[in-house]
Amino acid sequence: MSKPLDHFHFKDGFLSAEGVSLVEVADATGTPVYVYSAQAFLEPLRKLGAGLRGVDHRVCFAVKSNSNLSILRMLAAEGAGMDIVSGGELFRAERAGVPGDRIVFSGVGKTPGEIAAALSYDEGRGIFSFNVESLPELELINAVALELGKSARIALRFNPDVNAKTHPYISTGLKKNKFGMDRREILSIAAQVDENPSHYRGISIHGVGVHIGSQLLSLAPLQDAFTRLRELLGEIERKAPSIQLEFVDLGGGLGISYAGEKAPSIEKYCALIRKIFDPKKAKRPLKLLIEPGRLISGNSGVLLSEVLFRKSRPAKDFLIIDAAMNDLARPALYGSHHEIIAVEKKKNQGTKKKADVVGPVCETGDCFGENRGLGAKIEAGDLVAILSSGAYGFTMSSNYNSRPRPPEVLIQNGSFEIIRERESYDDLIRGETTGKMKG
Numbered sequence: 012m013s014k015p016l017d018h019f020h021f022k023d024g025f026l027s028a029e030g031v032s033l034v035e036v037a038d039a040t041g042t043p044v045y046v047y048s049a050q051a052f053l054e055p056l057r058k059l060g061a062g063l064r065g066v067d068h069r070v071c072f073a074v075k076s077n078s079n080l081s082i083l084r085m086l087a088a089e090g091a092g093m094d095i096v097s098g099g100e101l102f103r104a105e106r107a108g109v110p111g112d113r114i115v116f117s118g119v120g121k122t123p124g125e126i127a128a129a130l131s132y133d134e135g136r137g138i139f140s141f142n143v144e145s146l147p148e149l150e151l152i153n154a155v156a157l158e159l160g161k162s163a164r165i166a167l168r169f170n171p172d173v174n175a176k177t178h179p180y181i182s183t184g185l186k187k188n189k190f191g192m193d194r195r196e197i198l199s200i201a202a203q204v205d206e207n208p209s210h211y212r213g214i215s216i217h218g219v220g221v222h223i224g225s226q227l228l229s230l231a232p233l234q235d236a237f238t239r240l241r242e243l244l245g246e247i248e249r250k251a252p253s254i255q256l257e258f259v260d261l262g263g264g265l266g267i268s269y270a271g272e273k274a275p276s277i278e279k280y281c282a283l284i285r286k287i288f289d290p291k292k293a294k295r296p297l298k299l300l301i302e303p304g305r306l307i308s309g310n311s312g313v314l315l316s317e318v319l320f321r322k323s324r325p326a327k328d329f330l331i332i333d334a335a336m337n338d339l340a341r342p343a344l345y346g347s348h349h350e351i352i353a354v355e356k357k358k359n360q361g362t363k364k365k366a367d368v369v370g371p372v373c374e375t376g377d378c379f380g381e382n383r384g385l386g387a388k389i390e391a392g393d394l395v396a397i398l399s400s401g402a403y404g405f406t407m408s409s410n411y412n413s414r415p416r417p418p419e420v421l422i423q424n425g426s427f428e429i430i431r432e433r434e435s436y437d438d439l440i441r442g443e444t445t446g447k448m449k450g
């Protein structure tokens with residue numbers, strides 16, 4: 012199970028990663044700044060590889076959780092594929108040098124332009140799979156592929172109607188969600204494709220996928236979803252004999268610990284997958300894809316910030332820091348919990364005082380933590396680390412309040428590298444017209 016301080020430790024009195032002090036990073040870049048540990052990304056990836064050893068599989072990292080090019084390059088060099096959800100993420104994958112046969116394209120609203128780009132990816136070889144979420148989408152992909160004289164590899168996304176028991180915004184596997192298709196819909200599409208090969212010359216169905224939600228803290232809903240998926244495979248083959256399924260995509264969603272929650276271990280997750288999709292018991296061994304995001308990136312980064320003021324009140328204090336909801340949106344968006352600690356170890360010790368940790372943005376929602384028992388010695392000028400910020404951190408950041416987005420730093424092999432520069436004020440207005448009004 013991945014925990015906030017697995018890869019960030021106190022060394023010589025200061026929070027560090029891979030032996031590098033975060034104070035040194037902040038001195039070089041200023042604050043706020045995202046700081047990642049390379050080892051923290053690679054460890055879960057390697058554990059997944061070990062857990063699925065001997066099974067034909069591919070780990071497709073969910074790019075939307077952390078899409079920095081250096082991170083994508085590092086993961087691709089370790090053999091990872093990518094789960095993308097937009098043309099922009101496809102562009103990033105290309106810049107990171109990810110081969111097309113390792114890319115799956117998810118999402119409910121792919122546009123003709125995005126579909127064409129994915130079909131032409133990797134010098135025209137295309138991508139491994141379009142994970143299709145509706146019949147109209149299938150028709151569109153078919154039409155775009157025919158126009159380009161190509162054939163699109165397709166997986167149908169199954170919505171197994173299981174309750175992932177996670178935050179409603181990140182639950183995707185219920186009937187009422189916009190994601191995927193139910194069993195009847197999938198069987199009817201499979202039959203339709205089977206019966207009309209000449210119409211569907213632009214596509215070939217090779218897989219079925221599920222993804223029931225994010226930050227799952229129990230394997231039970233995954234077990235339900237995987238079991239229903241396995242049953243569906245047999246039904247598809249009976250209903251649509253011309254469809255030769257070669258892979259299943261089991262999605263992502265495995266949760267991590269942000270605040271002491273118990274999350275399933277990678278070992279148990281892999282054991283569940285092996286049990287349900289045991290290649291020895293299958294008629295034909297299927298390749299297994301998984302699409303973890305948060306599991307790999309979540310506890311691999313922190314957001315470093317400096318305390319601007321301690322505003323003392325009788326009931327509690329406010330620590331006003333230089334990071335804000337535009338830099339890390341999760342607390343404001345989902346009410347999610349991130350542990351916050353002082354970078355200097357001794358500031359976390361001794362008397363505690365209740366405090367709200369807030370940013371400078373003009374919204375009450377700009378709050379990283381309420382009623383935290385934090386060291387009373389933390390004061391203006393001190394560095395704090397907002398932990399578990401590697402997933403859905405920088406990627407969800409914005410320029411709200413015209414705040415330039417923070418830089419990103421990767422610690423690797425005992426040193427650090429700025430892998431994305433801090434934005435400038437000029438970046439803020441790029442593309443805006445400053446000239447005279449026309450007409």
Ligand SMILES: *Cc1c(COP(=O)(O)O)cnc(C)c1O
Nearest residue numbers: 073117225263264302303304305
């Ligand atoms: C977001 C997403 C993922 C990754 O989810 P995590 O909770 O970060 O593992 C995987 N697959 C699909 C289709 C997604 O939309």
